[in-house]
Amino acid sequence: MLDLERYREDCAQLRLGPEKMEEMIAMTEDRNKKRLTRPARAGLVAAVLAAALAVTASAAQIPAVQEFFASFVAVTVTGTQDGVFAGLVIPTVAVEEREGRTYLVLDGEETDITGALETDGRYLYEGEGFRIEVDADGVATITAQSPDGETVMSYTSEPVEGGEPSAYTVTDGE
Amino acid sequence: MTDETFEHWARAYGDTMYRVAYHALTSRPDAEDVVQTVLLKLYQETKPFQSEDHVKHWLLRVTVNESRKLLRSPWRRSRVSLEDWDGPAEEREDTGVLEQVMALPGKYRVSVYLYYYEGLSVREVAQAMGAGESTVQTWLQRARGKLRLALSEGREETGYARS
Numbered sequence: 439m440l441d442l443e444r445y446r447e448d449c450a451q452l453r454l455g456p457e458k459m460e461e462m463i464a465m466t467e468d469r470n471k472k473r474l475t476r477p478a479r480a481g482l483v484a485a486v487l488a489a490a491l492a493v494t495a496s497a498a499q500i501p502a503v504q505e506f507f508a509s510f511v512a513v514t515v516t517g518t519q520d521g522v523f524a525g526l527v528i529p530t531v532a533v534e535e536r537e538g539r540t541y542l543v544l545d546g547e548e549t550d551i552t553g554a555l556e557t558d559g560r561y562l563y564e565g566e567g568f569r570i571e572v573d574a575d576g577v578a579t580i581t582a583q584s585p586d587g588e589t590v591m592s593y594t595s596e597p598v599e600g601g602e603p604s605a606y607t608v609t610d611g612e
Numbered sequence: 613m614t615d616e617t618f619e620h621w622a623r624a625y626g627d628t629m630y631r632v633a634y635h636a637l638t639s640r641p642d643a644e645d646v647v648q649t650v651l652l653k654l655y656q657e658t659k660p661f662q663s664e665d666h667v668k669h670w671l672l673r674v675t676v677n678e679s680r681k682l683l684r685s686p687w688r689r690s691r692v693s694l695e696d697w698d699g700p701a702e703e704r705e706d707t708g709v710l711e712q713v714m715a716l717p718g719k720y721r722v723s724v725y726l727y728y729y730e731g732l733s734v735r736e737v738a739q740a741m742g743a744g745e746s747t748v749q750t751w752l753q754r755a756r757g758k759l760r761l762a763l764s765e766g767r768e769e770t771g772y773a774r775s
Binding site: 440441442444445446448449452453454458459462463465466467469470 | 615618619622623626627630631634644647648651652655656708709710712713724725728729756759
């Protein structure tokens with residue numbers, strides 16, 4: 439039969455050790471804090487991209503592009519606890535208009551969404567942990583979701599007055 | 613959840629999670645991986661816990677589930693093909709009590725640990741393992757039978773079997 443006393447003594451010696459435990463705690467907190475900084479980084483990177491685009495855009499388009507990025511990074515946070523975002527993953531997204539066609543560029547992969555916009559008035563993409571909706575005006579809403587389907591954060595682009603930018607980009611900086 | 617709360621629970625239950633994962637996986641590095649995964653889930657958990665008991669039972673359940681996931685992963689299966697949730701642990705030269713328990717099939721090992729070391733009731737073991745109470749009772753009964761047999765065989769080998 440099981441010698442309970444000896445079994446408990448043996449089990450008590452099965453330990454992670456304080457150093458390993460502290461290492462794991464630190465790794466967990468670091469990993470989550472990096473995620474927490476993403477919205478701020480997104481704003482920063484979007485601004486940098488705006489500046490880069492401005493260099494290549496025509497003189498007439500520069501103000502529009504800058505205005506677009508200034509207004510694009512409007513962040514709505516709905517699913518946080520104690521200010522910590524849970525499992526947030528935001529893809530790199532662009533909506534581009536070229537030669538009368540509209541393209542969704544998701545992490546570098548292009549999809550022609552002109553037909554969907556004309557037929558349905560919108561284009562919807564469901565990714566793992568996020569969804570992207572582009573409306574007929576080319577306005578994109580990117581929504582990040584927690585594993586249980588709750589909206590954690592959304593980015594929505596706004597129409598630009600006074601010109602049309604050549605590209606609308608939101609990025610998580612990776 | 614504040615960092616302080618997370619750290620308190622991690623330190624309070626880290627070894628418990630590790631022992632559960634070790635009983636399930638019979639591998640220290642794999643058990644450490646599972647603990648790291650469970651800590652991440654704990655940190656990201658948004659629903660509040662009602663009590664210390666609630667946290668403990670949540671951690672036990674998640675640890676059992678994450679251990680199962682690791683056992684089922686193709687990577688682990690190809691690496692340790694003979695180890696499975698229902699299969700016996702690797703043979704050991706040492707014949708201590710823990711080693712006898714670790715030679716049992718995985719579900720017996722985990723239920724024995726939760727029942728005899730953690731002092732959970734059959735119902736609580738069943739909840740942690742996602743099984744029925746009668747199933748857990750059967751596992752514990754069979755585990756005791758196997759341990760009794762292993763013990764008597766060990767005594768016969770060392771020449772002091774009861775007459």
